[in-house]
Every structure is written in C-alpha cells, then in structure tokens.
Amino acid sequence: MNIITRKLIVKELYVNRWMVAGGALSGVASILIATLGKTGFNVGALTWLTTIIATGVMLALYGIMNERKENALQFVLSLPLSISEYVRAKMLGLFAGFLIMWSISCAAALLLVFLKASVPDGIAPYVTLLCVFMLANFAVVLCGALHAQSEALNSAVIVVTNMGVSIFMFTVGPMPGIQQHMWAPVPVWNDTFWTVLFCELAVLVIALTLPFVFAARRRDFL
C-alpha cells in the first residue's frame, strides 16, 4: 500500500470521525440500556441493532455520494493517484471506520452476554452471527455504493440490505441448530453455527473484492 493510499485512508477516518465516534457511543449506550431489566433489554437490543446498521448506511452513503455531490471529488481526484487507488483507499478507509465502530459495539454486546447473569450465555453464537452478518451487510452496502452511479440505485441497495437484517432474524433465529441452544446457560458452537458463519464471511469477502474488479477499472470517473 503506497503512501497516498495510506494518507487517503487516514483522511477518510478523519473526515468521518464524528460518525464513527457517535456510532460507537450509541452502541455502547444501547448495551447499557439493555442491562436495565426485560424492557430495557428489548429496547437496548433494538437500538443497538439500529445504531450499527444506521451508522453503516450513513458511512457508505455519506462517505461516497456526498464527496461526489459536494464536488470534493475533483479535489481528491486531482491528487497524484489512479482511479483504482482512489477506489481502494475509499473502500479501505470507510471499512476501517465501520470496523472501529462495529468492534466496540459488538464487544460491548458480547460482554453483556457473558457478564450479565440474566442474559444466558447460550445466545452468544446467535449474537456473533448477527454481528458478522452486519459486517457483511455493510460490505455489501459499500460495494453497492461504490458501483452505483445514481442515488436511486444506491437507495435501492440500502433498502434491500436493510430487509436483509429482518430476513436474517427470521431465518437464522428459528434454525434448529441455533434456536435450541439460544437460551442455554452455555454457548454451543455447532455445525449450523459454522456454516452460517462461513456463508457470511464468503459474502463479506466477495463484497470487498468486487470493487477492485469493477469500480477500480472505470475509465470515466466524472
């Protein structure tokens, strides 16, 4: 990775610092709310989910589309870089920002699972899968935003992937391998778990490599 890619990644993190910080704080705050009884848990869990997804969407949308809309794209493009270096730096920078927020929020969630007595440790595999799902989800949104040439297409990507969360909760949740052990006192890392995890990671990798194949090869960037 050359110096200009590195500088751009740092710039990406700097420019989005408030979103990343805000997202991480909301994630942690949601977990704290989740410690307050049954209602608190439901509310906290919901806010925690929303926060992570919303920050991801904002990072992708704002990070990519806005630079274009605000005409700051020409400033960045006038730097000594090729289009593929720009796409790479954009992707890595935004992904890094999300990763920071995501790690903090997910760590908080797992801490809640393992430290709070009222929350059964058995739910840990499900929470892990949910976390990795949201990471893969972000990668897909990012990939879409990097390729989408119009805001309409971009919005479509976001809507579809948001639906994905609900679909995840309704399909993975009820899976026998998961459902059975959710409320158990000890986490069960069975085959179902590993299969789902593997699928999520596959989607993640594909979503992260696609831009290097397509978007980076674009010859017209403006």
Place this chain on the structure above:
Amino acid sequence: MYSGINISQTDARPMYLQIMEQIRARIAAGDWPSGKELPSIRALAAALNVSVITIKRAYLDLENEGVIVTRHGKGSFVADVNGLAGELQEERLEEHLTRAVEIGQSLGLSEDDLAARLRRAQRNLGKN
C-alpha cells in the same frame, strides 16, 4: 519594480505598442540611459501582468527600430541615444498629421483646403 509602466486594456492601441512607447519615452528622457540593461522578457511580463509574447514582440520591434540591442544569451540593452529624442518627435508629428488628415476627410476638406488650414495655423503660431 516597473510599476511606472502601465498598460491599459481600454486604450485603443495594442499592448505591445504601449509598452514600446513607454520604454522609448524613458530612454528619450534619459531615465534609462544608453547601455542600461532592460529587464528580462519574463521578468517584465510578470511585473506588468502581461503575456510573455507581448513583451517579446515589443522588444523585437524596439530592436528593429534600433532603440535597443539584444545580445544573445546576455539580455537586452538600451542602444545609443543619438537622435532618439528627434526620432520620438518625428513619430509624434506623423501621428498628428495622420489624425489631421482623417479629421479633414470626415469634414469633407480637400487636400488644398487642408494645406491652407495648416499654413494658417503656422502663421498664427508664428505671431505668438
């Protein structure tokens, strides 16, 4: 540095002529004595905010007139001032005469009419 030289874009005369005139005036007045080195083309261009090509043209024409001398690789210098003041005046006379002819034409004067007017002016001036 050369803020005294001023190029007006609203003047009818082309920029290079204005520059030539102002340089000639300074030379004739003695402010730029013979042998003095002229600013480099690019330096003058930057100082006056005028294109390099305009300065180049002015220097070229001044050299053709013998007002300055350019030594390749060394720069441009004011040539000997001999007869320059006279040259300047000759030029001014030509300009005035041409203008008089133009105005005379627009007034519909014939050549003889114009000549008569000139003689009258000379006589008037002689009286004072």
Place this chain on the structure above:
Amino acid sequence: MDHKHIEMRGVRKSYRFFTLDDLSLSLEPGEVMGFVGPNGAGKSTTLKLAMGFIAPDAGEISVLGHPMPEAQAAAKRDIGYVSAEMRLLPHATLGWHMEFVKSIYPEWDGGYAATLVKRFNLRPEQNARSLSLGEHVKATLLLALARRPRLLVLDEPTTGLDPVARHEVISEFMDVLRDDSRSILFSSHNTVDVERISDRLTFIDRGRIVDSSNKEDFLDRWRRIHVKLPAGTSLPELPNVFGRVNDGQFVTLTTNQYSEGLRALIGPHVREVQRMNLEEIFVANVMYHREVRGS
C-alpha cells in the same frame, strides 16, 4: 524537458447530447494558453480529459510526457488543477487541507503558502463548509500554487472573485511564468484577463476547435472596417470579409485577415479601421463559424 506539456491528437469524446470531436491541442513549456468558448462548448470536458478524470473514445492524450489517463498518477504529481466547481472536503479546515497537501507533495513551499494566505485574504482556521464561492476558488488556487507545479490546468479560475482578488490571482499566475519551464492552460469567460496574459488562444465551439493561434497575430488579423459608400458606389468582392452591416451609406465590415492590401482593395471610402478586443473577436468568431457550418 523537451516534451510539450500537453499534447492532444484527434481526441474524441461522445456523450448523449454532446460530442467533442477531432480535438487537437498542444501546450509548450513556458506558455500560457487561453482556452475560450461559449458555455457547453467542451472546455471543461477537454480539461478533464487532460487530467485523466475521463478517458477519450479515440485519439491520444499526453501530459508532461505521460499518456493519459493511464499514467495519471505520475502526471498529477506535477499538475495543479483548479476548477470553479471544485470544493474542499466539507468537514475540514483550510489549514487541514494545507497540511494534507503538504504531506503528499514534497515540493510544497510553506513560506509561499503563508504569503498566499495573506494575499488572498484567507483564514486557515476556517471550515471548508463556510467558505464562499470566491474563497473556495482562492483556497484551491493556493493549494495548487504553493506546490509550484510545472503545469497549471485551470477551469474558470477567476469565478466569484472581486477585482482586487482577480488582480492578485493573475499576478500569481504571471509569477509562475518567470520560470520558462512552467506553463498554464486556463479556460475563462473573462476575455479581458485572457487577452492580457495569454500567449496563445484556442477557441472552441460545439465540441470543435475553431481557431488556435498566437495571441498577437490573432489580435492583428481581426479588424472592423467602417466604410461610407456614397450613393451609386458599391464594394468590390472582398476575401475574408464577413459580418457586413449596412446602415444607409454606412457599412461596417468585419475581417479576420486584415492587411493593407485589403484596405487598398476596399478603396477610398474607408472611414476608420478599428482593432477588436478579444470579446468582440470571440463573438464574431463564434457567429462566423456557426454560419459557415450552417447551424
């Protein structure tokens, strides 16, 4: 460097409603080229092609010896690009941008940058979001000039600037030309400035270059000739004369190939021969070429 700074040959770029066709342009080191044309003629597209932001459908582009857009990363090391629609990154200050550009370009001249901040009346602590259009233009010019790039590519660089700021900016451009290895290509609607500082002029209209030459020659060739034709007389066939306007006995001719010979040809009824400024030439040139093309 013996290379031309910019060389475009037979460049073609098609869009749905507009095509840039058979565009050939060259810029020598030490030269200022003024790029003039009506809105929508293709000036911005040409400059973006030079920067590698878009790729041509046909033809070759070489900037500072690098083929574009393939070698744009290398070329842009030495090019300063400013466009009136360009903006800085929204949530950062001008000072941050200066540090950012400094960290990328080792040629950054901090002292010169500080001088420009004062000269352009800017404040480094100011957030990019709060800059006016004129301040944005000055800020992006500062970021480009302080690197002392070999080539400056400028798209309407005096947009939104008051006369004082314009004067400061033009002075900085001419300072660049003290070095005969540096050059400037700029497009502008400000014909007064273009006329003043350009060495060469290139006219573009509807995607095609209609004229490109040395500025002094250009200004020398164009004239308005005022003629008074008494009743019963008429003008002979005149080459290179167009834009004839009749008002009773008074006829105004426009020519783009003036010579004493032409004046003699017209005969004794010439009242006045006027030079034209770039704005007048610009309008006459465009209208003439549109007529010739039958549009």
